[in-house]
Every structure is written in structure tokens, then in C-alpha cells.
Amino acid sequence: MRIYLHIGLPACGAERLQELLDSKRDQLLDKGVLFPRGLGGKNHTRLYMATTDPERVDILRFHRGFADPEKQATLLRQVEETLESEINKRQPDVLFLSASQLGTLTNEAEVARVHALLRPLSDDIRIIAHVDEQARVLVRHYAHTVLSGRTAPLSREIALAEKAKNGWADAALAQWGKSQPAHHQFSDLQAPPHWLDYTALVARWDGVFGKGATELRPYDPELFASEKLTDELREILGIEKSIGKASPQELKPSPSAAWLTRARQMNEVLVALLSKGRVIPPPLWRRLMESVHVPGDPIAPGQLVAFSKIFEKSNKSLLKSQQSLTPASLKRDRAISKGWQEADPTKGYRATQYVASALPRINQVTRAALREQQKAETAAPAQKAMDTSGHEPIQVNKNGLTPVAEKLMSQRAKENFEHLRGGRFEPHNNIGRVDETQLGADYSEIERRDLPKALKANGNSGNVIVGCMKNEAPYILEWVAYHRAMGIDNFLIYTNDCSDGTSEILDHLQEMGVLQHRNNDKWKGNSPQQYALNQSLKEHVIKNAEWVIHIDVDEFINVRCGNGTLQDFLDRVPDATNVAMTWRLFGHNGVTEFADDLVIDQFDTAAPKYAPKPHTVWGFKTMTKNVGAYEKLSCHRPNKLRESHRDQVNWVNGSGLPMSENYKDKGWRSDLKTIGYDLLQLNHYALRSAESYLIKRQRGRALHVDRSIGINYWVRMDWSANKDVTIKCNIPRTVAELGWLMQDKKLADLHQSGVDWHRAKAVELRQNPEFSDLYDQALETKLTEMERVAYALALDMES
Numbered sequence: 001m002r003i004y005l006h007i008g009l010p011a012c013g014a015e016r017l018q019e020l021l022d023s024k025r026d027q028l029l030d031k032g033v034l035f036p037r038g039l040g041g042k043n044h045t046r047l048y049m050a051t052t053d054p055e056r057v058d059i060l061r062f063h064r065g066f067a068d069p070e071k072q073a074t075l076l077r078q079v080e081e082t083l084e085s086e087i088n089k090r091q092p093d094v095l096f097l098s099a100s101q102l103g104t105l106t107n108e109a110e111v112a113r114v115h116a117l118l119r120p121l122s123d124d125i126r127i128i129a130h131v132d133e134q135a136r137v138l139v140r141h142y143a144h145t146v147l148s149g150r151t152a153p154l155s156r157e158i159a160l161a162e163k164a165k166n167g168w169a170d171a172a173l174a175q176w177g178k179s180q181p182a183h184h185q186f187s188d189l190q191a192p193p194h195w196l197d198y199t200a201l202v203a204r205w206d207g208v209f210g211k212g213a214t215e216l217r218p219y220d221p222e223l224f225a226s227e228k229l230t231d232e233l234r235e236i237l238g239i240e241k242s243i244g245k246a247s248p249q250e251l252k253p254s255p256s257a258a259w260l261t262r263a264r265q266m267n268e269v270l271v272a273l274l275s276k277g278r279v280i281p282p283p284l285w286r287r288l289m290e291s292v293h294v295p296g297d298p299i300a301p302g303q304l305v306a307f308s309k310i311f312e313k314s315n316k317s318l319l320k321s322q323q324s325l326t327p328a329s330l331k332r333d334r335a336i337s338k339g340w341q342e343a344d345p346t347k348g349y350r351a352t353q354y355v356a357s358a359l360p361r362i363n364q365v366t367r368a369a370l371r372e373q374q375k376a377e378t379a380a381p382a383q384k385a386m387d388t389s390g391h392e393p394i395q396v397n398k399n400g401l402t403p404v405a406e407k408l409m410s411q412r413a414k415e416n417f418e419h420l421r422g423g424r425f426e427p428h429n430n431i432g433r434v435d436e437t438q439l440g441a442d443y444s445e446i447e448r449r450d451l452p453k454a455l456k457a458n459g460n461s462g463n464v465i466v467g468c469m470k471n472e473a474p475y476i477l478e479w480v481a482y483h484r485a486m487g488i489d490n491f492l493i494y495t496n497d498c499s500d501g502t503s504e505i506l507d508h509l510q511e512m513g514v515l516q517h518r519n520n521d522k523w524k525g526n527s528p529q530q531y532a533l534n535q536s537l538k539e540h541v542i543k544n545a546e547w548v549i550h551i552d553v554d555e556f557i558n559v560r561c562g563n564g565t566l567q568d569f570l571d572r573v574p575d576a577t578n579v580a581m582t583w584r585l586f587g588h589n590g591v592t593e594f595a596d597d598l599v600i601d602q603f604d605t606a607a608p609k610y611a612p613k614p615h616t617v618w619g620f621k622t623m624t625k626n627v628g629a630y631e632k633l634s635c636h637r638p639n640k641l642r643e644s645h646r647d648q649v650n651w652v653n654g655s656g657l658p659m660s661e662n663y664k665d666k667g668w669r670s671d672l673k674t675i676g677y678d679l680l681q682l683n684h685y686a687l688r689s690a691e692s693y694l695i696k697r698q699r700g701r702a703l704h705v706d707r708s709i710g711i712n713y714w715v716r717m718d719w720s721a722n723k724d725v726t727i728k729c730n731i732p733r734t735v736a737e738l739g740w741l742m743q744d745k746k747l748a749d750l751h752q753s754g755v756d757w758h759r760a761k762a763v764e765l766r767q768n769p770e771f772s773d774l775y776d777q778a779l780e781t782k783l784t785e786m787e788r789v790a791y792a793l794a795l796d797m798e799s
Contacts, residue, residue: 001087002124003095004236005114007102007205009195011140012130012219014100018042020229020246021098023666027243032093038082038796039097048099050076051113053106057179059148059186060101063282065419067181074415080117081412087121094237095121103129103195104188106173111208127205127214128236133330134196134311135304141193142299143255147289149184151267153342154304157192161310168310169200183274199314202322216322218329225249247665256296257343263289264342265351273355278362279369288358294346301333303340308332372422404780405787408715413794417787420613427611427785429722432655433678434560436724442732443564448740451489462489463566464545466536466633468520468529469493471699472553473501473754475688477747478598479553480514481737482730486559487566488549491515492541494532496523500761501754508747516541533633542626549623550633556600556683557581557623558727569656569680578638578651579623580659581682582670584609585616587720592779594691594762596755598734600727603685607719608785609677614792616716618670621682636668654680683727686717690778691762694771698761714778716792721785 008014021028021035022042028035039046049061054069066072087095097118105111118125131137142154164171172194176187184190195201198216205214217236223229227245234243266288270280280288301308315330355362396402400421401414409417420426451462465488469476480491493515495503506517516539523531533550536542547570551557562568573579585607595602611617622637624630629645630638641649641664651659655676663674670676687693693714742748765771783791 001093001095001122002126003097003118003122004126004128005102005118006096006098006128006130008100009103009129009131009137009201010100010193011137011144012132013221013224014098014130015043016224016229016249017130017233018098018100019662020233021096023247024230024233024243028096029090029092031239031241031243033096033237033239034086034090034092034094035096035098036083036086038086039079040099042098043101044097044099045101046075046079046082047097047114047117048101050079051102051105051110051117053110053113055178056106056110057181057186058101058188060188062179062181062186065423071419076117078412078415083117083121096237101188103201104193105204106176106194108204108207111204115208125209125213127209129198129201129214129216130219131198131216131325131329132219133301133308133315133332134198135301135308135332137196138193138304138307139299139301140254143260145189146260146264146267147255147286148189149267149270149285150190151264151271152190153264154299154340155342158304158306158340160192161307164310167197167200169194169197172197184271184280197311197314198318202318215324216318217324218326220329221251225251247662254298256294257299258294258296258346259292260299261343261345262292262294262349262351265345265349266292266354269351269355273362277366279366280362281365284361284365288354291358292349292351292354296343296346299340299343300336302336303338305332305335306339402782402784402787405783405791408711408781408783409787409791410794413791416793417790420790420793421786425613425789427608427617427789429608429610431609431675431677434726436722436726439725440729443729445733445736446485446563446565448484448737459540459544460546461541461544463487463547463549464490464492464541465549465551466492466533466542467494467550467552468532469495469498469502469506469553470528471498471500471502471695473498473505473751474594474596474758475553475599476502476505476509476754477738477741477751478600478734479556480509481741482556482600482734484514485733485737486557486564486730490541490545492518492536492539494518494520494528494536496520496528500757501750505747505750505754508744508750509741512741512744512747514741529635533635537633545626547623547625548633549621550635551581551621551682554599554685554688555583555621556685556727558584558681558683558730559679560677560681560726561679564730572679573652573656575650576652576656577625577627577629577649578659578663579680580620580637580651580653580663580670580674581623581680582618582620582654582675582677583616583684584677584681584724585717585719586683586685586687586724587718588687588690588693589720591689592691594689594695594758598731599685599688600683600734601731603688604723604725604728605720606683606722606724608722609675611719611785611789612672612675613789614716614796615669616792617719618675619668620670639666641665654678654682683724687714690775691766692758693778694765694775695758695761697774698765698771711774711777711781712795715781715783715788716795718778718781719785719788 019042025035045060049064049066050072052058052061054072057067061067066075138157160171172192176191179186202214223232225248227248229246230243274280319325319327319330397406399418401417465483493506495506509515510517520528520532525531542548559566559569561572586603587605589603589605591602607617620636624638627645627648629642629649631640631642632638646664649664651663653659653670653674653676655678657676659674766775
């Protein structure tokens with residue numbers, strides 16, 4: 001196996017290359033190239049943080065909680081385990097690693113730590129770094145660091161360059177001192193960028209990995225923004241066959257020179273406040289930087305000609321030794337005679353005035369941080385926590401773990417718990433505007449769904465759900481009734497290998513004109529669900545739909561505005577073409593036995609709205625307007641966007657707010673910037689009762705048929721600490737629609753037969769030792785929300 005280690009450099013397109021690697025991950029794997037997930041979704045920051053000098057705490061390690069050498073050592077072990085696990089599972093020919101910060105490592109000892117980590121995996125390791133002319137990189141690096149807290153102006157680098165007799169790297173490294181996190185003093189942020197000395201950079205990496213191991217490649221901003229970036233990746237990897245094109249991006253404008261002056265001066269004031277005990281977390285710091293934005297011309301690299309000149313001789317040598325570099329990539333910009341002078345901040349700007357206006361917010365954050373610190377210092381060794389029912393206090397040990405967690409969780413899960421609690425991944429319910437704990441007035445009665453005459457006349461099939469089922473007999477009628485009562489016109493349902501009467505119920509519903517049923521027993525490929533979705537695109541009911549929605553029978557569209565109908569939501573997002581309906585996972589709510597009662601009434605406790613980890617909690621399904629924008633329908637979303645329709649596509653979230661542009665092409669879960677539940681959420685009853693869970697465990701899954709549904713699935717899905725009764729406003733009209741359906745005696749009998757089958761199956765499974773043990777273990781597994789997060793993240797890493 002060959003390893004390609006991409007080390008950046010910073011401000012040379014690493015983020016864009018990593019986005020490409022992420023988007024092409026599956027296609028690359030088909031060609032034997034593994035871009036591992038476990039070290040970071042795109043930028044492999046965990047690899048970098050694990051290998052820096054334990055005593056040199058950089059800004060990334062500090063804010064991610066790995067400043068302590070012991071915690072860093074634990075991270076290093078986890079990185080080793082993760083790499084070994086992914087390689088053993090995938091058996092790749094090529095391993096591609098990318099961490100843009102690796103190029104900033106300061107000495108051969110740090111590089112040797114990287115080598116010691118990778119050498120057991122392969123002795124064929126190649127180092128890749130993208131570079132640009134030094135002044136151009138310095139300007140971009142300066143802009144990034146100033147907006148992150150740098151206090152020194154560019155005049156420092158210019159003056160240092162004039163005195164750098166022994167080379168730039170040595171002169172710059174002489175100013176890399178010990179970090180002072182409380183004062184925002186990190187060398188990678190505040191000190192001169194030593195890594196702009198490319199000759200020294202190559203010598204450092206070649207000195208550890210072997211002569212000729214390091215390849216410098218030119219960074220061309222226009223190429224990296226274009227769809228041809230895949231050509232660069234293929235050339236690095238030596239791949240002849242196409243891997244498709246990259247999604248083009250617009251070049252982002254550089255920050256104005258005036259804005260950078262303002263930001264740098266504000267940094268000086270903020271750092272002074274830190275020295276007086278104030279606390280300014282990164283999100284607040286970023287908002288303060290944005291608050292002083294002004295437009296204008298950016299810094300021109302030609303202003304730094306004095307800096308460029310110190311590298312001209314060494315750059316000529318690099319052009320001879322590095323075959324991939326071109327003269328244009330290291331040619332300096334035309335000199336601007338005035339040289340560099342810090343820009344006027346304009347409009348009489350005074351940083352102290354802006355900071356004074358923000359001081360109340362800074363003081364508020366500081367007081368909160370001090371309270372948390374005092375709580376941590378005075379906390380008793382033995383504490384109590386609430387289990388996920390939100391009601392039962394549980395004794396916890398000195399590490400904050402409940403007895404169940406102490407017994408159940410792996411060492412990695414316990415390490416995750418210690419590292420994550422109290423941080424930004426701690427789940428909570430304090431977002432959004434909807435009060436979910438109080439049942440509002442029932443939604444007013446609406447007429448039973450019937451397609452308007454105008455739609456029928458032109459063959460329009462209205463709002464259509466396409467779904468897949470296997471052994472779901474007791475739940476079908478409620479699900480159909482609910483969605484008909486809130487605005488769904490048609491259903492296209494696929495089934496395979498059913499034995500509980502599901503197919504018979506659906507066949508009769510088709511005879512009644514309620515939905516369309518297709519047998520999917522002869523599915524091909526990797527999953528019956530994807531095969532069904534591929535086939536559905538050939539169906540008249542999908543081709544002529546207004547909106548196409550793919551959800552499962554354990555998912556209910558919960559509109560939380562107006563009269564609770566689908567149209568009430570659509571009226572609030574008239575320009576939307578795609579709606580990301582984020583899951584709200586509902587746990588078993590203490591219901592142990594299977595009962596023929598409404599799912600939406602039995603289960604009303606759920607996951608918190610803020611739960612960025614694990615990834616399953618913020619998964620979404622998509623409601624797609626049928627405008628012909630996408631070629632393929634997949635489990636969570638449509639895929640293969642037609643470029644001719646790109647500008648027409650408008651994704652919104654459950655709060656009716658725009659999703660980021662990248663969701664047009666990929667993404668199946670919400671993130672910190674796109675989460676929203678205020679107007680619509682997807683209630684996901686993945687477990688239902690404990691007995692229902694046993695039956696689900698026995699029958700397997702529709703999408704990933706090779707994955708077991710054991711206690712791990714229960715831990716991922718059994719969130720029950722937060723009351724949410726908003727969907728219950730739909731019960732009266734659901735019951736009314738259900739009553740209309742059940743007037744058909746044959747349908748009522750088929751439903752009862754399905755209920756009887758599930759009751760009998762539950763009894764049968766509980767008499768089986770394997771399932772009986774699983775049932776008992778599930779009910780005993782009462783974890784706090786933070787423990788659940790830590791457990792699930794460990795599963796992600798270990799799998």
C-alpha cells in the first residue's frame with residue numbers, strides 16, 4: 001500500500017482539495033484509494049493534533065481539548081487504532097491523508113512523530129504540498145490569522161526578512177515561543193510563518209521520510225475553483241480513469257485591507273482584555289471581527305516585493321529539483337512602488353469604541369465561564385444525573401459516568417465522554433421557538449384528501465410519498481391516515497419478503513384507490529430500498545408529482561405552523577424546491593409491550609433539538625419539488641443535480657431558512673448552520689415499544705441489510721429526555737381518517753391479522769434466549785444524553 005500525505009500548505013487550496021476528496025470518497029474507493037473518515041471528515045485534524053510536540057500547544061489542540069499531554073497521547077492511540085481499522089476493513093491500494101496544518105510542524109522531531117505513526121502501515125510514503133509564491137501566500141495567511149486574533153502587522157515579516165541572514169525559516173522559528181492560551185498567544189497564530197521557506201520545508205520532511213519523498217505542486221486558485229480540480233487529484237494519484245468533475249466554486253473575494261487594519265487593532269484591545277481575566281470564546285471573537293467589516297481593495301502581494309526577493313534564489317533552485325513546479329507558480333507579482341503600509345481603517349474608526357459596545361456581552365460570557373469553573377471545582381466526587389427519561393436520578397461515579405455506562409461503554413467511549421462533556425457537542429434542547437411540552441388546540445377538521453379537479457385533468461398526481469416496507473402491518477393504516485389528513489395525495493409503496501400481512505393490506509388499499517403497491521421481492525444490487533427508488537422514477541405517479549417525498553413508515557411529517565397541513569408549510573416557503581426535514585428521534589418512552597394504539601400518541605419523548613453528534617440524530621429526509629433538477633432519488637435526498645437546473649434549486653430547512661449551497665450536491669444531515677425545526681420536523685419512531693424493537697431486530701433493515709440491529713442500535717435511537725407533544729394536535733383528524741378506512745371490513749380484518757401476528761411474534765421472540773437477553777439489556781440501558789453521544793461516537797470510530 002502506498003500512502004500519500006498531503007501537508008497543505010495553509011492558504012494554498014487544501015480545504016478545496018479536501019472537499020473534493022470527501023465528495024469523491026466512494027468513487028476513489030472503487031479505484032483502491034481510501035480517504036479515511038475517522039481522522040476528520042475532510043481535514044484530518046486528528047492526525048495533526050496527535051503528532052505535534054506535546055509541549056507545543058497550538059490553537060487547534062487547545063480549542064479541541066487536547067492541550068493536556070495525556071489527552072494528546074490518548075488521541076494518538078485512537079488515531080492509530082482508527083487507521084488500522086479502516087485499512088483492515090477496506091484493504092486499499094492507496095491511503096490518502098490530508099491535514100493542511102501538517103506543513104506548519106516546526107522541527108524534525110515532530111515530523112518524526114508522523115513518520116512513527118505511518119511507518120508501520122507502509123514503507124512507501126510520499127509527501128505532497130501545494131505552494132504559491134511566498135508573498136501571495138503571506139497575504140492570504142495574514143488575512144486569515146488577523147481575522148482569528150493576530151495582533152502584529154505585516155511590517156514585522158518585512159523587517160524580519162531584511163535581517164534573515166541564516167534563512168527565513170530560522171529567523172521565523174526564533175519567534176515561535178511557548179503558548180499562552182489565556183492570552184490568545186499561539187505561535188501558529190501570532191508568529192511569522194516559518195513554512196514559507198520551501199527549501200527548509202522540503203529538507204525537514206525529506207530528512208525524516210527520505211530524500212525525494214516530498215513533492216511540491218503549484219497552487220493555482222482558478223484551477224482549484226474549477227471543475228478540473230479532479231485532473232490535479234488524478235495526476236497526484238496516477239489515476240487514468242475519470243472520477244468525474246469537481247463542483248465549480250466562485251473565487252471568494254479577499255478581505256479588504258481596511259477591514260484587516262480594523263480587525264488587527266481590535267485584536268490588540270481584545271488581547272488586553274484577556275490579560276485582565278475576560279473570556280472571549282472563538283465564536284464571539286469571530287462575530288466581533290465581522291462587526292467591523294468594511295469593503296475596499298485587498299492587500300496586493302506586489303506591496304511585499306521586499307519579502308519576495310529573499311526567496312528568489314532558493315525558488316530558482318526549487319524549479320530545478322521539483323519537477324511539478326512551474327516558473328509562474330513562484331514568480332512574484334509586479335512591484336508596487338509604495339511598498340506595504342497598513343491601510344487606513346476609514347471613517348474615524350477606533351477599536352476601543354467597538355469593543356466598549358461589546359463589553360456587556362463579553363462580561364456576560366466571562367461570568368458564565370467563571371460559574372462553570374466554580375461548579376467544576378466544587379463538584380462532589382459522587383454526583384447525580386438524569387437518565388434519558390428525564391425523570392429518574394442516577395448516581396454517577398467520580399468521572400461523571402452512571403453505573404450502566406461504566407459497564408457498557410468501551411474505553412474509547414469513556415474517553416469520548418471525558419473529552420466532550422461541557423463542550424460544544426454537549427446535547428441540549430435550548431434552540432428554536434416552539435414550546436413542545438404543552439399540547440395546543442387540536443388542528444381544525446379538514447376535508448378528506450381528494451385531488452383537485454384541475455390536477456386530475458392534467459394527470460398531476462399531487463404530493464406523493466414513495467416508501468418501502470417489510471413486516472409493518474400494524475402501523476400502515478395510521479401512517480397512511482395521518483399523511484392523507486395533512487396533505488398527501490398519493491403513495492407508492494414497495495415491499496419485499498413480507499410475512500405479516502403487509503403486502504395484503506397494501507394490495508387492498510390499492511383496490512380502494514388509496515395508494516399504489518409494488519412487489520420488490522426480486523430486487524437487485526446492494527439494497528432493496530435503493531432498487532425500489534430507482535424503479536419508482538419510471539412510474540407515472542412519480543413522473544407527474546408536484547412534490548416527491550421519500551420517508552419510511554416509522555417517520556411522520558410534523559408541520560408545526562398554521563393548521564398543521566403540508567400546504568401551511570409550503571405557503572411559508574413559496575420559492576423552495578427542496579426541504580430538508582430533519583429527524584427528531586423518539587425513544588420508547590417507557591412503553592415495553594406492543595399495543596395497537598396510535599404511535600403518535602404513545603411516544604412523545606425525544607432527542608434534544610441540539611445534538612450535532614452522533615451523526616444519526618440530525619439526519620434528514622427530503623421533500624423535493626418535481627422540477628426535473630435531479631436524475632436520481634436516494635434514501636435521504638435526490639442526487640445527480642443537472643447543471644442546467646442549478647440556479648433553480650433552493651433548499652430550505654425545517655425553519656424555512658436557506659440551507660448552504662453545498663447541499664445542492666450532497667449531504668444527508670443537518671449541521672450547526674442549517675439545523676431548524678420551527679415550522680416542520682420529521683418525527684422518527686425508530687424503536688416504538690421494546691417488543692416492537694425485538695421484531696425489528698429480527699427482520700433486519702431495508703437499506704443496510706448486512707448490518708445488525710442489536711443493543712448498539714437501541715443506544716443510538718432511544719432518546720427520551722425531552723417532551724414533544726406537538727404532533728398530537730393531529731390525532732382527531734388522523735382518527736377520523738382512520739375510521740373512514742376501517743369502515744372497509746376486509747381492510748379492518750387484514751389490519752387485525754397483522755396486529756395478531758406481531759403480538760404472537762413478540763411472545764415468540766421473548767421466549768428465545770438471545771432476544772430475551774436483548775430485551776432485558778435494552779430496558780436496563782439507561783444512559784444520560786452525553787453518555788449516549790460518547791457511546792455512539794465510539795461505535796463510529798470502531799466500525
